[in-house]
Amino acid sequence: MTDTEVTDVTDVADAGRVTPTGPPAWAWTTVATRVGPLGLAATEKGLLCVAFHADAATAAGTVARLTRRLGSGPLPPPPPPCAAHEVLATATAELTAYFDGRLRTFSVPLDWSLTSxxxxxxxxxxxxxxxxxxxxxxxxxxxxxxxxxxxxxxxxxxxxxxxxxxxxxxxxxxxxxxxxxxxxxxxxxxxxxxxxxxxxxxxx
Missing domain, CATH: 1.10.10.10 (Winged helix-like DNA-binding domain superfamily/Winged helix DNA-binding domain)
Structure with missing residues (x-):
């Protein structure tokens, strides 16, 4: 299998970009893994957050913190299709493959906006x-x-x-x-x- 490389599309895309008004659209899901459930948040730019031990209570707390930070709650599950949900689908598939021993390098795009x-x-x-x-x-x-x-x-x-x-x-x-x-x-x-x-x- 040929490993893909970590891809960050924000470097090029952010250069010269006009910052949009209003809070970003984002989505949330959880995925079962060998180390327990992981909570995943994504925007249309890429994967935003990975949270360990994302049982119901922890997931609710993480979603609440992200809602305060981002200024809006997560989008409901599709339909309609949404870029943030597409990022989540990619992240879920890649994390599942990683924990199954089938993937060594992630290619899901990353949204670095929670760190600076x-x-x-x-x-x-x-x-x-x-x-x-x-x-x-x-x-x-x-x-x-x-x-x-x-x-x-x-x-x-x-x-x-x-x-x-x-x-x-x-x-x-x-x-x-x-x-x-x-x-x-x-x-x-x-x-x-x-x-x-x-x-x-x-x-x-």
Missing amino acids: GFNRRVLRELAAHVPYGTLASYQDLADRVGELGAARAVGVAMGSNPLPVVVPCHRVIESNGGLGGFGPGLETKRDLLALEGVLPEPLF
Whole structure:
């Protein structure tokens, strides 16, 4: 199978774009995975948010926060067809394939609007240059974006990542080989790294 590459269409599209008036149209869904349900939010620009442990209560809280942030609630399921729902369909198919071991690199477009500045720079570097089955340290990522003393700030950026799994903050560890932190829990981080062959699968 030929892997596709992470694609970010916002760089070119945002250049010279007139910012639209009114809140963006967005959509929400959940997908079952080996690490529990993931909540997915998308706009017509791309995948906006991935939320772990998206049971009914957590999903409702995430949708409420996004509604406040974006200024509008999610679109109802289609019909009619909607670009945001098309992004969700692509993300769902790719995440299902990833967790089944059939996909190593995501091609779903990404909407980076929930992050900015240093955090966005680090996350984009991570998405583009730390592929499936590899690891990078917090310090390594700091070096890559030209901020040599910013390992701790990279850790903060990983903790605020709105697009985990697709933007793979689980691949970032401490310089001494320790797993470091992970908001959804270290067990989930170990499971993702085991899926990618970096760690052995748990015995039970």
